[in-house]
Structure formats: structure tokens, C-alpha cells
Amino acid sequence: MTERSAPTSNEAAPDAQGSPGLENLLTEDRRFPPSAEFAAQANATADAYAWANADRPGYWADQARELISWSTPFTQTLDWSDAPFARWFADGRLNAAYNAVDRHVEEGRGDRVALHFEGEGGDTRTLTYADLLREVSKAANAFAALGVGTGDRVAIYLPLIPEAVITMLACARIGAPHSVVFGGFSAEALSSRILDAEAKLVVTADGGFRRGKPSALKPAVDEALEKGAPSVSHVVVVRRTGQPVEWTAGRDVWWHEAVDAASSQHTPVDVDAEHPLFILYTSGTTGKPKGIFHTTGGYLTQAAYTHLNVFDLKPETDVYWCTADVGWITGHTYVVYGPLINGATQVIYEGTPDTPHRGRWWEIVQKYGVTILYTAPTAIRTCMKWGEEIPSNFDLSSLRVLGSVGEPINPEAWMWYRRVIGADRTPIVDTWWQTETGAIMISPLPGVTETKPGSAQVPLPGIAADVVDDDAQPVPNGGGGYLVLTEPWPAMLRGIWGDPERYKDTYWSRFKDIYFAGDGAKKDDDGDIWLLGRVDDVMNVSGHRLSTTEIESALVSHPWVAEAAVVGATDETTGQAVVAFVILRSDVAEGNAADAATVQETLRTHVAKEIGPIAKPRQILVVAELPKTRSGKIMRRLLRDVAEHRQVGDSTTLADSSVMDLIAQGLAKPA
Numbered sequence: 001m002t003e004r005s006a007p008t009s010n011e012a013a014p015d016a017q018g019s020p021g022l023e024n025l026l027t028e029d030r031r032f033p034p035s036a037e038f039a040a041q042a043n044a045t046a047d048a049y050a051w052a053n054a055d056r057p058g059y060w061a062d063q064a065r066e067l068i069s070w071s072t073p074f075t076q077t078l079d080w081s082d083a084p085f086a087r088w089f090a091d092g093r094l095n096a097a098y099n100a101v102d103r104h105v106e107e108g109r110g111d112r113v114a115l116h117f118e119g120e121g122g123d124t125r126t127l128t129y130a131d132l133l134r135e136v137s138k139a140a141n142a143f144a145a146l147g148v149g150t151g152d153r154v155a156i157y158l159p160l161i162p163e164a165v166i167t168m169l170a171c172a173r174i175g176a177p178h179s180v181v182f183g184g185f186s187a188e189a190l191s192s193r194i195l196d197a198e199a200k201l202v203v204t205a206d207g208g209f210r211r212g213k214p215s216a217l218k219p220a221v222d223e224a225l226e227k228g229a230p231s232v233s234h235v236v237v238v239r240r241t242g243q244p245v246e247w248t249a250g251r252d253v254w255w256h257e258a259v260d261a262a263s264s265q266h267t268p269v270d271v272d273a274e275h276p277l278f279i280l281y282t283s284g285t286t287g288k289p290k291g292i293f294h295t296t297g298g299y300l301t302q303a304a305y306t307h308l309n310v311f312d313l314k315p316e317t318d319v320y321w322c323t324a325d326v327g328w329i330t331g332h333t334y335v336v337y338g339p340l341i342n343g344a345t346q347v348i349y350e351g352t353p354d355t356p357h358r359g360r361w362w363e364i365v366q367k368y369g370v371t372i373l374y375t376a377p378t379a380i381r382t383c384m385k386w387g388e389e390i391p392s393n394f395d396l397s398s399l400r401v402l403g404s405v406g407e408p409i410n411p412e413a414w415m416w417y418r419r420v421i422g423a424d425r426t427p428i429v430d431t432w433w434q435t436e437t438g439a440i441m442i443s444p445l446p447g448v449t450e451t452k453p454g455s456a457q458v459p460l461p462g463i464a465a466d467v468v469d470d471d472a473q474p475v476p477n478g479g480g481g482y483l484v485l486t487e488p489w490p491a492m493l494r495g496i497w498g499d500p501e502r503y504k505d506t507y508w509s510r511f512k513d514i515y516f517a518g519d520g521a522k523k524d525d526d527g528d529i530w531l532l533g534r535v536d537d538v539m540n541v542s543g544h545r546l547s548t549t550e551i552e553s554a555l556v557s558h559p560w561v562a563e564a565a566v567v568g569a570t571d572e573t574t575g576q577a578v579v580a581f582v583i584l585r586s587d588v589a590e591g592n593a594a595d596a597a598t599v600q601e602t603l604r605t606h607v608a609k610e611i612g613p614i615a616k617p618r619q620i621l622v623v624a625e626l627p628k629t630r631s632g633k634i635m636r637r638l639l640r641d642v643a644e645h646r647q648v649g650d651s652t653t654l655a656d657s658s659v660m661d662l663i664a665q666g667l668a669k670p671a
């Protein structure tokens with residue numbers, strides 16, 4: 001390998017918090033050109049970049065006409081006159097569920113399998129597109145009968161079972177924006193999302209199966225609604241686990257009663273292209289999650305386009321599997337809308353990768369003959385840890401494209417994915433995007449791009465991204481800075497629900513007229529993009545976005561805690577892990593309460609209750625002081641050094657320079 005020049009410190013991205021093994025990115029020079037065989041059959045072609053560059057909106061308009069069925073064709077493409085509020089295809093009308101389901105049945109594809117569902121306990125269900133049409137229509141009729149109309153919001157709190165997909169599509173069919181809340185979030189988190197969106201209906205289940213056991217969901221809904229939710233009139237409950245549930249008469253309705261009895265004839269409601277399709281909450285740099293909302297025409301266009309081209313989908317023959325839950329944007333775009341719009345056959349799996357054994361995923365790949373697999377680096381690193389003998393016991397030869405998403409993938413994990421899962425043969429697409437972008441933005445194209453382990457490489461055709469310095473100037477090749485998007489794109493968020501000012505502030509105020517993504521990035525000598533992690537107070541744990549501020553607020557809401565600072569420390573498996581530094585209230589600190597272990601456990605449980613188990617700190621360190629600048633800002637960079645057992649960096653801007661010594665001494669003391 002030839003040595004590449006190491007970046008000098010002033011070129012480094014500003015305080016980016018990377019995943020494991022990213023330090024040496026620019027010395028990575030392994031290359032994987034597409035095979036002639038793959039290239040010959042690929043959906044994507046190299047000339048797409050030039051076409052799209054010549055007329056970016058025109059390119060997207062072509063995709064919108066080709067991939068989406070419009071009840072009223074659009075004549076306008078992009079309206080950016082009220083920037084940063086975009087309107088795409090605004091005079092067109094369509095229905096998302098019609099595009100995902102009905103048209104496949106109308107065009108003779110009704111017998112094609114849409115969903116192969118695999119429950120954690122091994123129970124299975126197969127739904128063809130015709131089955132899906134019937135189920136979605138019934139659910140739409142049932143929801144309408146419960147008073148849900150076009151424009152009303154529906155909160156969804158379900159495990160990954162077919163009803164989750166059916167519910168999302170039933171909402172889309174009515175034109176009722178859905179707000180899916182990940183089943184791992186707490187009653188508290190669910191409550192704030194229901195209130196913010198003023199949901200009229202909540203769809204949940206008694207529970208789902210998780211690690212071999214039923215895990216309840218309905219109690220969290222009951223608790224969330226007890227806090228008061230005047231907008232909610234009904235709760236529809238799917239019976240999944242058979243656990244006993246509390247019942248509120250007049251409010252709660254069983255799915256199997258309401259939906260099964262409903263008619264299977266339902267006319268999809270045509271909506272404007274800019275009608276909101278869904279809201280999805282994601283963590284930002286403040287304590288309050290942001291309700292990112294997406295609209296219909298542009299979102300569906302880019303979802304379908306990217307799913308077809310980035311994964312090289314051949315709908316007649318491929319079996320596609322994206323391991324994400326529908327509670328995340330990946331599940332929205334690459335489990336529900338992208339694949340179904342394209343008429344794909346896909347697998348959905350309810351459970352965890354190690355239940356009942358660590359080969360479960362590979363058993364599923366073998367069983368269904370999965371050809372395209374889309375997952376997260378954290379899962380790949382976990383499988384690496386478990387050992388390659390496990391996947392090697394299964395026939396994975398059906399796989400032909402592998403995707404990665406959610407966090408930077410370290411070259412070592414990329415190489416393992418390609419060699420062990422992909423038999424040194426399959427292209428890997430490392431796809432960069434966000435809840436806000438709605439769909440993939442930066443990724444190699446299989447059959448076109450010569451890939452580099454660890455790099456998402458190039459903006460897709462029709463997408464304009466760059467890496468800029470503090471003054472918004474593009475950095476030269478070899479340099480580092482902030483990732484930005486310089487032109488509007490069809491699937492971009494249309495705003496933050498109910499808070500247009502926060503939308504402008506968060507994404508459009510850092511640099512004039514360009515979108516600030518919050519990620520640090522570098523350009524290599526070829527101009528390819530390498531993502532380095534967040535540059536704001538957002539952590540990425542197992543590909544899930546968590547806010548340092550949100551966890552800090554959860555901690556200080558506990559009576560024992562006076563002050564808290566949270567950082568994301570590099571973790572070999574999860575990318576980052578939550579490490580909290582807390583100052584206890586003096587009465588607790590003075591010893592009438594708990595020992596260190598009790599403090600840890602109590603506060604970890606408290607965070608799980610406030611936000612959800614995914615936000616639980618890996619470690620909680622009790623300290624006497626926190627490092628702050630003279631203006632009172634916590635210097636998380638220094639705490640990250642401590643959490644990652646590094647020499648503590650430059651602390652000259654601290655108001656009190658002895659603080660770091662105090663922390664170091666305190667940590668050295670036995671608990």
C-alpha cells in the first residue's frame with residue numbers, strides 16, 4: 001500500500017466524533033472495481049451523473065414521471081422561491097398507498113410476494129401484493145370509521161409485524177400523516193410525540209417478541225395517555241403476544257374486531273404532492289426531539305429512485321431485506337415506501353439477531369434466498385465479534401448486493417462484510433443520509449463506482465453535496481470540514497412540525513443558503529467523501545441518533561442529580577456509547593444515600609424510563625465538578641478524552657483549569 005499524506009491538524013474536521021478505526025481513513029487505498037458481469041446488468045449507469053448535472057430538477061422530474069403514478073400529472077418541478085421551504089411537483093396529485101400497492105395488483109402483479117414476515121419465535125406470514133391491498137383497504141376503512149380523516153395524525157407504536165406496514169399504508173391511503181414511534185421508546189417519549197403531533201388515533205399492540213420473551217407495549221400507551229392527550233379519541237390494539245392488557249372502554253378497540261370486520265374496498269384519497277405523508281421525531285442538539293416531516297411526491301420519487309439504483313433492485317427476481325425497524329427513517333424509506341413502490345419482494349423480521357441463536361440472520365438469508373441485504377455497521381461489528389464460523393454455517397450465495405447505513409463504517413468492518421458475508425464478490429454500498437434527507441444522498445452505485453472500504457464516496461446523480469470550511473468555502477481534495485448539501489432535493493424535509501423557525505435555525509443558519517447536515521467529513525485525493533461523525537451535540541449509538549442534551553435533561557430530572565454532562569465515547573461495537581458525568585446533590589453526595597453501584601443502576605434505569613432503553617448510559621461517573629468555559633459551556637471534548645482514556649487535550653479555555661485534575665483524581669479513587 002502506498003502511504004497517503006496524513007491530514008494536518010488544521011485540515012481535520014472540527015471536533016468530529018467518529019466511529020472506531022476512522023483515524024487512518026486517508027491511508028486506506030484498497031479499491032474494488034465493479035465486475036464486468038455486474039456492470040453489464042446494473043440498473044445504474046455512469047452517464048446519469050452528467051444528465052443530472054445538466055438539469056438537476058429536470059432529471060428528478062423524469063424520475064418522478066417514470067417511477068410514480070400520478071392521478072393528476074404535475075407541470076411544475078421545483079419551487080424554491082420560498083427557500084428553505086421547498087415545493088416539488090406541487091401541482092401534481094397522487095396517493096402513496098396506491099403507488100405502493102394498488103397499481104401492482106392492477107398491473108397483474110397481485111400474486112407477487114410483498115412481505116415474507118418472520119416472527120422472532122419462528123412464526124411466519126406471507127403477504128402478496130393482493131393480500132396487502134385487501135389488508136390496507138380494511139385498515140383504512142376501520143380507521144376512517146374511528147373518525148380519522150385526511151390531514152389527521154396517527155401515532156403508531158408497534159413491533160415489526162405486518163400490521164406496522166399495513167397501518168402506515170392505511171394512513172397514507174386516507175392522507176392521514178403517520179408518526180411512528182419506535183417501540184423501544186418510553187411512555188414519556190411516546191407521550192411527548194403524541195402531544196406534539198396532536199394525534200387523533202394511536203395504533204399499538206399488546207406487545208412484541210424480544211429476546212425470546214413477550215415485551216409489552218400497551219402499558220406504555222396507557223401511561224402516555226394518562227398524562228393527558230386530549231387529541232386522542234381511540235387506541236387500536238393488535239393482539240400479538242396474547243399478554244393481558246388493561247382496557248379503556250370506549251377508547252380501546254381490538255384490531256381483529258375493527259379491521260377484520262371492515263370492507264376490503266377502499267378508494268385511496270388523492271392528495272397534493274406537498275401533502276404531509278409522515279412525521280418522524282429525531283434527536284437534535286436541544287432536549288426536545290424534532291418532528292421532521294416529509295411530504296408525498298418528492299419523497300416517494302427519491303425513495304423509489306434510490307431503492308432501485310443504489311440496490312440494483314430487480315423486482316421480479318430479488319429478495320430484499322433491510323434489517324431496520326419501521327420506527328426509524330430507514331424503515332420508512334427502505335422497508336415501506338421504496339421497496340413497495342418498486343414492487344419488490346422483501347423479508348421483515350421481528351426479533352433480535354441472536355434469538356434463539358447467533359446465526360439467526362444468516363439462517364433467514366438462506367431460508368428466503370435473500371439477494372440484497374441492507375444493515376448497519378454496528379450489526380456487522382457484532383457479527384465480527386461472534387466470529388465468522390457462524391455465518392459460514394449457512395448458504396449465503398444468493399446475496400448479490402450489500403448495503404450499510406447509520407454511521408461511518410470502519411474499513412475493517414467493511415472488508416469483513418464483503419469477505420465473509422459477500423464471499424469477496426458482492427458490491428457494498430455505504431449509504432449516507434439522514435431522517436431529514438428522507439432518502440439516500442451519498443453512496444457508490446453498484447456496477448458503476450469503484451468502491452473504497454469506509455467511504456460513502458459520491459453524491460448520487462441529482463444530489464449536490466460538498467465539504468466546506470468555517471467560511472462555507474469548499475475544502476480542497478485532502479481537506480476536511482463540514483458536510484453540506486448545496487441544492488434542494490426531492491425527499492428533503494419540508495420542515496419541523498409546528499416550528500418553522502427551528503427548521504431555519506437548525507439547518508440553514510450555519511451557512512448562507514446551504515443545508516448544514518451536522519456531520520464532519522473529508523475529501524480524499526479523488527474528491528470522494530469520507531464521513532467522520534457528528535460535529536454537534538448528537539451521538540450515534542448503534543446507528544441511532546441520541547441527543548446529549550436530552551439525556552442530560554433526563555439525568556437532572558432525577559432528585560439525586562444536580563448537574564450532568566453526557567458524551568459519546570468511541571465503542572468498538574456500537575460506534576459510540578453514552579457516558580455520563582454527574583454531580584450529585586450534596587445530601588446524596590454526603591453519603592446518606594447510595595454507593596456508586598446503586599447510583600449507576602438507579603440513574604441508568606431512570607434514563608430508560610424517561611427516554612427508552614437505547615439511551616441508557618454505558619457508564620455513569622460521579623464527579624465533583626464539570627469542565628466549563630468562562631461562558632459556562634461544558635467542554636464535552638475534554639470529557640470525551642476522559643471517557644476514551646486519552647490524554648486530556650487543550651484545556652486552556654476552562655474557567656477553572658484544576659477541574660480536569662479533580663475529575664482525574666476522583667476517577668482514580670476506588671468507588
Ligand code: WT7
Pocket residue numbers: 282329330404405406407408409430431432433434435436456517518519531532533534540543544545
Ligand atoms: C446521521 C443521521 C440514515 C438512516 C439512519 C440514521 C449518520 C448515517 C451514515 C453513513 C456515516 C452516517 C450521520 C447522519 N450516518 N449514515 N453511511 N456514514 N454516517 O438516520 O438517525 O437521521 O441519523 O447518521 O451522522 O447525520 P438518523
